[in-house]
Amino acid sequence: MKISREFIEKIPKTDLHLHLDGSLRLSTLIELAREQKVTLPAYNEAGLRRLVFKSHYADLPEYLQGFAYTTAVLQTPEALERVGYELALDNQAEGVRYIEVRFAPQLHQNARMTSIDVMMALNRGLARAKDEFNARPEVQGGDEPPFEYGIIACAMRMFGKGASAYFDSLLDVHAHSERKWVFSLASMELVRAAVEARDKFGLPIVGFDLAGAEAGYPASDHAQAYALAHKNFLKKTVHAGEAYGPESIFQAITDLHADRLGHAVYLFDANMIKSPEIKDKKAYVNSLVQFIADRRITIEVCLTSNLQTIPTIRDLSRHSFRHMRKAKLSATFCTDNRTVSRTTVSDEILKAVQAFHITPHELKNFVIYGFKRSFFHGTYIKKREYVHQIIEYYEKIEKEFS
Numbered sequence: 565m566k567i568s569r570e571f572i573e574k575i576p577k578t579d580l581h582l583h584l585d586g587s588l589r590l591s592t593l594i595e596l597a598r599e600q601k602v603t604l605p606a607y608n609e610a611g612l613r614r615l616v617f618k619s620h621y622a623d624l625p626e627y628l629q630g631f632a633y634t635t636a637v638l639q640t641p642e643a644l645e646r647v648g649y650e651l652a653l654d655n656q657a658e659g660v661r662y663i664e665v666r667f668a669p670q671l672h673q674n675a676r677m678t679s680i681d682v683m684m685a686l687n688r689g690l691a692r693a694k695d696e697f698n699a700r701p702e703v704q705g706g707d708e709p710p711f712e713y714g715i716i717a718c719a720m721r722m723f724g725k726g727a728s729a730y731f732d733s734l735l736d737v738h739a740h741s742e743r744k745w746v747f748s749l750a751s752m753e754l755v756r757a758a759v760e761a762r763d764k765f766g767l768p769i770v771g772f773d774l775a776g777a778e779a780g781y782p783a784s785d786h787a788q789a790y791a792l793a794h795k796n797f798l799k800k801t802v803h804a805g806e807a808y809g810p811e812s813i814f815q816a817i818t819d820l821h822a823d824r825l826g827h828a829v830y831l832f833d834a835n836m837i838k839s840p841e842i843k844d845k846k847a848y849v850n851s852l853v854q855f856i857a858d859r860r861i862t863i864e865v866c867l868t869s870n871l872q873t874i875p876t877i878r879d880l881s882r883h884s885f886r887h888m889r890k891a892k893l894s895a896t897f898c899t900d901n902r903t904v905s906r907t908t909v910s911d912e913i914l915k916a917v918q919a920f921h922i923t924p925h926e927l928k929n930f931v932i933y934g935f936k937r938s939f940f941h942g943t944y945i946k947k948r949e950y951v952h953q954i955i956e957y958y959e960k961i962e963k964e965f966s
């Protein structure tokens with residue numbers, strides 16, 4: 565069987581690494597900016613694509629520029645709800661059945677919304693899209709699996725003035741404290757809010773993440789917050805090895821108890837190891853890879869995004885996914901940012917299939933890993949039932965296409 569785009573769009577898929585603020589519809593961004601009098605560099609989609617949301621970027625800082633505009637329009641509950649709803653619809657339209665939407669509530673927190681209000685607003689949008697989808701007769705009749713989702717709360721590795729009203733005030737009141745202490749404080753506060761949102765308000769907050777600039781801002785500053793998340797049974801993922809080497813990945817899985825890794829592009833790059841204590845760098849990488857493989861720590865692979873933020877990769881066939889695949893690591897394809905990266909889950913899978921000549925059997929594994937290693941909101945029994953339903957449906961589509 566040849567893997568076609570049509571097949572990819574039909575099979576049930578996941579997106580486990582999906583940033584809300586990187587995935588707004590451009591038409592919505594323009595509308596919200598007009599309504600809220602937020603200045604954009606252009607007020608039409610073509611202009612925004614040319615100036616901000618490009619297909620190629622010079623580096624990570626340029627890639628990140630678009631987020632200033634998207635977070636600026638996501639400062640009201642109505643905007644958050646709308647964007648959550650549309651994001652779920654866009655995923656459903658290309659056959660994605662399970663998403664974990666991640667965002668940093670503290671970037672949206674202001675005098676009118678607490679971090680819990682922010683999470684509730686997003687959840688209203690996602691829940692509405694889920695309920696509408698699951699009311700369809702094919703889902704109700706059990707012929708098709710339902711749409712499910714979870715929310716991941718992201719702490720920021722670092723932040724400066726102007727990032728958000730909340731971060732500004734935090735930096736103001738702790739003006740005499742060491743910055744890393746303030747970063748740590750914000751992360752701790754977010755864990756508490758996430759746990760409260762889940763336990764008191766029943767929100768499907770399923771995980772905790774650490775995002776933002778890696779180099780110079782070690783994960784260890786946030787170890788306390790991750791320990792608290794761990795204690796409260798929040799699942800954990802960490803952006804690691806996107807801009808820094810294997811040691812950052814080691815830190816994520818040891819100090820932060822990461823269940824999954826965001827990107828891990830540089831997992832195999834022994835030459836990026838900086839610690840003088842590590843004498844045999846190749847052996848270190850090998851042990852780290854074996855550990856990750858054995859523990860089934862899943863890597864959230866975002867091919868297009870990596871190519872955009874690390875232009876030196878040049879060609880997807882040179883992306884470290886080729887080593888991940890060879891080492892039989894648990895990996896799953898994700899978009900990172902649908903708008904900023906100009907991609908979809910189907911695009912990511914198609915690119916992977918073409919660049920790495922993935923077989924139908926392998927593809928099935930990568931897609932199913934997404935469901936199996938998701939931070940599913942619900943009991944383990946429910947999760948297993950859901951995964952079984954997904955596999956059955958996947959196999960039905962396979963038969964249709966063979």
Ligand SMILES: [Zn+2]
Binds near residue numbers: 581583803826900
């Ligand atoms: Zn990311």
